[in-house]
Amino acid sequence: MDRPSADLSRRLAPNWFARARLKLRHLQLLAALDETRNLNRAALGLGITQPAASKLLAEVEQMVGASLFERRPRGLVPNLQGEALARRARSALVELEQAAVELNSLEAGSGGRVALGSVTAPAVDIVVRAVEAVLRAHPALEIAVEVDSSPALVARLLEGRLDFVLARIPLDVEAAGLEYREVAEEALCLLVLEGHPLLARETVAPRDLLAYGWVLPPPGSLMRQEVERLFRRHGLPGPERVLNTDSVLLGLAALVQGPSICVVTASVAQLLEPGGRYRRLPPLEGGQRLAVPPFGLIRSRVRPLSPAAGRLYDQVAAQLFGGGAASPEPPPPGG
Incomplete structure (x- = not known):
């Protein structure tokens, strides 16, 4: 299939799509190609033949005056123009x-x-x-x-x-x-089950937190990073026994199984504490607080x-x- 080269001197008018008679089928093909990266699979998904899909793609490239996809051994890869137009095509389809x-x-x-x-x-x-x-x-x-x-x-x-x-x-x-x-910002707190040994203290030292299992969001998440920073500030390793989960419900279930610690937002703790079995740990030593941006x-x-x-x-x-x-x-x- 012939590929028109980009014409850097050409600028698209705001209503280029009307002048070029861009059709819904063109948008559907762009979205399908961006998802499948394969002309044949995109054609099958749209219920058309591969030659028909190839013709639609050539029409769009002619309209914008630029090649939109690069042929690779494993299929088609959108270039910068292709990524931009496919993103807009998906947005238009979602709006419909x-x-x-x-x-x-x-x-x-x-x-x-x-x-x-x-x-x-x-x-x-x-x-x-x-x-x-x-x-x-x-x-x-x-x-x-x-x-x-x-x-x-x-x-x-x-x-x-x-x-x-x-x-x-x-x-x-x-x-x-x-x-x-x-x-x-979102304030964080450390939640435990009633009867947890650390609840008897007035303040809690970061080192003392390492004696227990933890329920934390997955690595890379903001709350996980804030907990890791707390231990790094004191030259301590992170918790060894960790259940990684984004689920607050699973975290609460894990607390019932033993004296673990779960990090949650203060608003979640406020919802769970009254009349329940869950309690916030006492403040950290030195007035340290946990929060995410x-x-x-x-x-x-x-x-x-x-x-x-x-x-x-x-x-x-x-x-x-x-x-x-x-x-x-x-x-x-x-x-």
Whole structure:
């Protein structure tokens, strides 16, 4: 297949896709090629022949005036132009998928659908209060909340699968297209089961923590790094007996099996302590505290929020920055 060479003197007009008559099939092929890196598998996934797929790719390359994929022994690899266009193609397709979700919700009388993501700390506190406030005023609204790590949440935000998130922007993500409002750092604490030997002390020395098993997030995670820094500051090795898991539920189950220590956010500990079997360890010696870097309220600068998502976003923002909960108005009659 002939490959048009890049023409550096050519600049695409903002409406190039309309002039070139870019079709939905072109976008589907770009997304499929980016996923499979194989022309034949991409064609099979789209239900077309390989020659037809090859023709579609040649058409797109002709439209943009540049080669988009490089042929390698194991398939096709997108170059910089290919990566950029495939990413935009996926975003456009996701937007169309989300349009169907929103229209179906409206047709069913739910008043719309909102999908937000959050790291753990605000999820168990701010998000729950905001969702409850909005649902009181808009009981038919469909709200989905995903709790995950910041990289996963921001990736889904960029894909258009989440309306907004409470997270941190990863270092490898281009932040220019994101609106970020910083909230606060997450305080951490060490959680144990009632009756743990260290609960009898007024303060706890880092060295004493090494005598017990630990439940920690996987290596590389922010909470894990903060615990490791604590021991390094005192010239100590890290814990030897460690259960690696992102699951708070699994961590709590592990504490029941023996005198282990689990690191959690302060908001999670606050939720578990009253009337329960779990307790925070006494303060660390010298007033040392554990915390991870600030998270923020993040949304896309280029993709407007739906009316339903806007209501929940405003309520979350009011919880975070307004000193209290907003009072979302109920929809007008028949709305």
